[in-house]
Amino acid sequence: MAREHARVFTRIWSDLDWRKLPPLEQRLYFLLLSQGNVTQAGVLPLQVRKWAKGSDYTTEEEIAATLASLAEHRFVVVDEDTEEVLIRSFIRNDGVLKIPNVFKAALKAALTVESPKLRKALAGELRRLRRKDANTVADELFPIESVTHPEPIPNGSRTNPEPVKDRDEFPEPRGEGEGEGEGEGEPLAGGSVGGSRAPASTYPREAPPTEQRPPAQCRKHLGHTDPPPCRGCATAREAAEAWDAQQRHAHHDARSAEARQRAADRAAAIANCALCDPAGYIGTQLCDHDPDATARAARGRALVEAELAARRTTATQETT
Template structure:
């Protein structure tokens, strides 16, 4: 049965993180919460087209950008392969976990989720509820995860980002200063500098565990072709002693590199080739060297155009500097979310160096 109302707590406006979202992101989050078709588990079909028509001046591009940003900040989790989207803290914040009959339905519909990524996140959320039935459901959704200890089980009244304020003691450690991790029991791994040559042999992973890891790899990789062959190569690499997390991190770096240079699809390595050549060890974190357009015309106009294009490389060259990209947070997943992260990072860098760039441009114009 479709819902007739949505629950948005008034204290949402006391949440500094939620207030830190831009208007489109806040609008999108509330739009998701108030969809009649969202399940009691917080899962809804990914339909950005219809959502873009919920407001007269909204566009598909703005909806997709808002969703990508919300995903990067862990308000939602999206699996484009299965077409499913999860509002991460829905069950706890919508009152689902405190209503026996409704919560029973939520556990049932959670089991019907197809995405392995969403199932793992749902399991983590259920472990925070902490009841016996929630823990049993979590074990079925993600049987490979360790059972929660009493220290990590949270009360069903705990809150989180978006439509409520989470207690400070319950918040997870942040990785690279952006967004939140899925679990709240420990630190999220981060991607740093160049690829470390140190590898650890994977502990005899089960087929199901390898399938889950491959699903993460597939979601991160920028060209999705020959999936069956890629699964075979991925499994061979893991069996051969390469940590699955190392491969996934490498795929995220490659996707970020491809997004920054604007590489055409035909020039992106197909997954089987990338895996067969061990490209997870490629060092791609350095800034891309490109021919930057020379400053012409009004300096303010030129700088504004560079900001719009997120072309921090061009501005850095004016300053005689080198633009160094920040490390990509491990939880920023998917081509769109990665592109948003790089674009936002470049624009912030330009804003921080605006005055110095204007002075250089004025000096060059007067010479």
């Protein structure tokens, strides 16, 4: 049964990370949250074309860029290969836990997810609930034992008080906001879509400091296809990923500016037009805001009809 409403807590507007999002990202988040085909686990199919039709002012390119930004800020997780999207805090914030049967349905829905990336994120979300049934499903989605470490762990003989997370595993947000409430803690490394946090304070939305992408390996291992674990390579990789994130932000901001300018131009044209309604239509036809268009079209039809009449007269004279 399709959902008929979406749950949004009023505390979302006090969430620092949510307030850092640009308006386009906030709007897209609400659009995703209110889709009728969101599962109880917070997963829905990747349907950029459909979402672009939610407003006459958005395009597929703008939706795709905005979705990538939401993923970088960790409000959603996206897998283009399996065409799945996860609203990451859905289970915690949509009232799923309050109804036992609904939560059971959410656990079943989680097990149907195909994307390894989404399964890993869901496993992390379920473990945050500290419930035995949620932990069981989390272990099936993404066992903790499957986490590997690229570098040796100091004092490996000691027993860790909790499982050590790898570099790409989803960290647990600190806040209670509708989105994620990451707080003002130290930014995490990494730039893969949906796999890391990239708030504005981490990657400024401005031109990258260098024109070329920095190498993702240290000088010692530059060009190696399978370098050994190396802290220098880890630092270089983080710098390269930061550069990539800046590039994506710059591209997204440019596209957003273009979209806002087009919307402003269209709104101004509608406001200055005496022919169309406030939506820019004349009946069911999109208005071109040209007051001479009707008269010009009539003149054109008259010229065409006169030319056809002249040809018919000439043809008749030639046959007689």
